[in-house]
Amino acid sequence: MFQKSTPPPSSSPAGGGGENENFFFPSPVYGGGQGGGIENKLMRTVNTHFPQHRPRRARSSEAMRRLFQETHVSKSQLIMPYFVREGRGVKEPILSMPGQFRFSSDALLREAESLQKAGVKALLLFGLTEDKDKKASKAFLKTGIVPKTVREVKKRFPELLVITDVCLCAYTSHGHCGLLNADGHIENDASLPVLAKTALSHAEAGADMVAPSDMMDGRVGAIRRMLDENGLKQTAILSYSAKYNSSFYGPFREAAHSAPVFAKKIPKDRKTYQMNPANRAEALREIELDIREGADMVMVKPALCYLDILREARDRFNFPLAAYLVSGEYAMIKAAAQKGWLDERAAVLETLTACMRAGANTVLTYHAKDIAGWLSN
Numbered sequence: 001m002f003q004k005s006t007p008p009p010s011s012s013p014a015g016g017g018g019e020n021e022n023f024f025f026p027s028p029v030y031g032g033g034q035g036g037g038i039e040n041k042l043m044r045t046v047n048t049h050f051p052q053h054r055p056r057r058a059r060s061s062e063a064m065r066r067l068f069q070e071t072h073v074s075k076s077q078l079i080m081p082y083f084v085r086e087g088r089g090v091k092e093p094i095l096s097m098p099g100q101f102r103f104s105s106d107a108l109l110r111e112a113e114s115l116q117k118a119g120v121k122a123l124l125l126f127g128l129t130e131d132k133d134k135k136a137s138k139a140f141l142k143t144g145i146v147p148k149t150v151r152e153v154k155k156r157f158p159e160l161l162v163i164t165d166v167c168l169c170a171y172t173s174h175g176h177c178g179l180l181n182a183d184g185h186i187e188n189d190a191s192l193p194v195l196a197k198t199a200l201s202h203a204e205a206g207a208d209m210v211a212p213s214d215m216m217d218g219r220v221g222a223i224r225r226m227l228d229e230n231g232l233k234q235t236a237i238l239s240y241s242a243k244y245n246s247s248f249y250g251p252f253r254e255a256a257h258s259a260p261v262f263a264k265k266i267p268k269d270r271k272t273y274q275m276n277p278a279n280r281a282e283a284l285r286e287i288e289l290d291i292r293e294g295a296d297m298v299m300v301k302p303a304l305c306y307l308d309i310l311r312e313a314r315d316r317f318n319f320p321l322a323a324y325l326v327s328g329e330y331a332m333i334k335a336a337a338q339k340g341w342l343d344e345r346a347a348v349l350e351t352l353t354a355c356m357r358a359g360a361n362t363v364l365t366y367h368a369k370d371i372a373g374w375l376s377n
């Protein structure tokens with residue numbers, strides 16, 4: 001009944017003979033064995049090694065489980081995103097993201113202090129403005145909300161890593177991430193200098209890292225050149241390399257007031273620049289291009305539907321990799337937890353661990369401060 005598994009190839013590092021060598025080469029699951037479908041093949045592989053191997057031994061106690069744990073998460077891997085807006089003393093709740101707020105820069109300082117106390121060492125800033133126009137001219141204003149907040153945070157908490165989102169959608173009157181021409185097309189090349197100037201304004205204010213999220217072609221190179229030419233060689237670039245056109249960004253658009261405006265000759269979605277969720281090879285190409293253009297870290301966004309992309313990027317490129325658990329991923333867990341349908345802490349830690357297991361070095365998550373508190377206890 002239990003047939004012996006097909007032996008591994010002779011070139012296998014296990015070498016030698018014996019029944020147990022297949023344990024590390026479970027190829028019969030996928031191709032060995034004779035007929036009977038994948039389930040029967042799996043049974044044969046497993047049973048060949050029973051009772052010598054009992055994986056449950058590694059799960060027999062808390063201490064054993066910890067000793068055998070393959071993936072670990074730590075506070076130093078977290079980046080907490082924040083929304084900043086004009087005003088004073090503002091801490092405005094974001095309805096679609098319970099527990100998240102839009103802060104004025106003075107209120108953000110108090111928040112940054114508690115973030116640092118919790119043990120999170122990096123934050124990402126999204127700027128908001130009511131003063132929008134076709135050219136996104138407030139995006140690169142040196143006195144704009146992002147440079148102003150960067151200066152204040154770095155002055156007060158110099159050791160806190162400040163990363164800034166670089167995009168135009170919060171500053172354009174049409175709500176797109178690049179400039180729009182008269183025919184209603186997003187102008188890739190004309191958007192690059194605007195994005196580069198935006199990054200420069202953040203870097204000059206003291207940002208440690210700038211993070212372009214617009215998905216225009218060539219923007220990482222344009223930003224790198226602009227920073228280098230202005231003596232900001234040490235400012236790093238975290239590129240949103242594989243940013244998918246995802247339904248999970250819904251709550252963010254409410255938070256950042258950045259949804260595309262509904263009008264004639266304005267594209268109703270971001271499908272001409274953000275990636276098709278069905279594509280895998282294209283994500284790897286995007287990542288490779290950004291690495292070649294000078295990115296210091298690349299990102300896959302969102303995280304949970306794209307763990308396969310994270311894993312493949314990890315295997316393909318020996319390069320720092322970030323995953324972004326986006327607003328919709330945050331809101332799903334929050335909503336279910338509020339109804340008592342999920343244990344928020346357990347669900348969040350599981351999703352975070354999944355990102356790390358898939359290959360991320362760093363995770364951006366609105367739960368970062370909560371996680372830091374949970375990891376301390």
Ligand SMILES: [Zn+2]
Binds near residue numbers: 167168170177
């Ligand atoms: Zn954008």
